Amino acid sequence: MRFVPALAAAEIGPGRMKRVDLEGRRLLLAHVEGCFYAVDDTCTHEDASLSRGVLRGEWVKCPLHGSRFNVRTGEVAEEPAEVNLRTYPVKVEGGQVYVGLE
């Protein structure tokens, strides 16, 4: 596992999320209650960017058809999407957010 610098923690305020392109992957980084989480940014239903959706607590709602995903676990909670999001390990060091890639 390699931890790759994604962005400065200060770039995502509490309750906010941001898309980050990292080594060819489109990731969604979310800041929820003092923790940072990383999941795939592309919805598992169709090609929609979840960063354009709405983040409420640890749930992001897809802007296209409304499926909700948990940014901490990747779990999908609402159809039409049926497949969970991939999650990535995150660590914060020296004000920098790092995402673990294989």
Ligand code: FES
């Ligand atoms: S593209 Fe996300 S629910 Fe359809």
